[in-house]
Amino acid sequence: MKHEQEKCIKADLHVHTVGSGHGFSTVKENADAAIEKGMELIAITDHGPSVPQGAHNWYFWNLNHVPGIYKGLTILRGCEANIIPDGNPYESRWGIDVADIVARRLDYVTIGFHPTTGFDEGDEDKNTAALIKAMQSPYVDQFNHPGNLIEFPLDVDAVIAAAIEYNVVLELNNSSLNPLGARAGSKMLEIEFAAKAYTAGATLSINSDAHHSTGIGNVEPALSYAKEYGIPIDAFLNTDAKRVIKHIKTKRDRPLLSTCQEKTEPHDEAKTSTPQ
Numbered sequence: 024m025k026h027e028q029e030k031c032i033k034a035d036l037h038v039h040t041v042g043s044g045h046g047f048s049t050v051k052e053n054a055d056a057a058i059e060k061g062m063e064l065i066a067i068t069d070h071g072p073s074v075p076q077g078a079h080n081w082y083f084w085n086l087n088h089v090p091g092i093y094k095g096l097t098i099l100r101g102c103e104a105n106i107i108p109d110g111n112p113y114e115s116r117w118g119i120d121v122a123d124i125v126a127r128r129l130d131y132v133t134i135g136f137h138p139t140t141g142f143d144e145g146d147e148d149k150n151t152a153a154l155i156k157a158m159q160s161p162y163v164d165q166f167n168h169p170g171n172l173i174e175f176p177l178d179v180d181a182v183i184a185a186a187i188e189y190n191v192v193l194e195l196n197n198s199s200l201n202p203l204g205a206r207a208g209s210k211m212l213e214i215e216f217a218a219k220a221y222t223a224g225a226t227l228s229i230n231s232d233a234h235h236s237t238g239i240g241n242v243e244p245a246l247s248y249a250k251e252y253g254i255p256i257d258a259f260l261n262t263d264a265k266r267v268i269k270h271i272k273t274k275r276d277r278p279l280l281s282t283c284q285e286k287t288e289p290h291d292e293a294k295t296s297t298p299q
């Protein structure tokens with residue numbers, strides 16, 4: 024019998040590769056694993072340069088070499104940028120470690136707090152201000168593992184309101200529920216955050232945060248907890264690839280994505296009227 028998430032969640036919007044330094048699969052291995060699981064879309068979201076072994080900005084700039092469509096699977100070329108304090112060297116006006124000129128050409132820009140990047144003192148006001156500033160970037164699409172409130176406390180109501188105002192997706196991160204994971208203590212906070220965000224009307228996603236290809240598309244037990252907390256599966260953006268693409272285009276142009284779609288859409292009038 025197939026797992027429920029294989030029937031219902033067709034896109035994984037938070038996936039790491041060897042490019043993160045502490046990920047263990049290649050883009051190709053992740054893509055093949057996603058296809059095997061019947062998924063329609065993955066977003067490659069490697070860590071930004073502020074965490075140890077994080078990818079350089081050149082890595083993200085160069086993601087246009089990764090095909091946007093691979094054996095029918097849509098691959099969003101993205102990042103998991105770190106929220107970092109003012110005065111950063113990355114030429115981002117929004118306090119993240121992926122430069123604006125890089126972020127604007129990516130298909131999917133996610134952000135998150137991580138240890139060692141300037142927010143380890145646990146100052147709620149400082150964290151909330153930095154996050155809301157980053158959310159105002161026209162290039163930021165998603166805030167990752169928001170329930171990690173023990174390490175990085177936030178004004179939850181203010182964050183949810185800002186996510187709605189600035190059209191930023193709030194993630195329910197399945198890895199945060201892993202008792203052996205980096206955020207094991209945040210398990211129920213992650214679910215409660217999602218429930219609160221759902222009630223407030225925010226856009227949600229549910230993702231694996233896989234660091235190995237075998238974890239792609241794995242959203243259990245998060246999905247079961249979500250149901251228990253009254254969040255229907257349809258509340259999550261990533262029930263199908265078309266829904267994801269439609270949503271991200273409400274925010275800004277996607278230069279890489281439009282290039283790959285031109286190649287794959289057969290109903291282009293200009294092309295059909297041009298002699299071979």
Ligand SMILES: [Zn+2]
Pocket residue numbers: 103135136137167168
């Ligand atoms: Zn993360």
Ligand SMILES: [Zn+2]
Pocket residue numbers: 037039103232
């Ligand atoms: Zn991650």
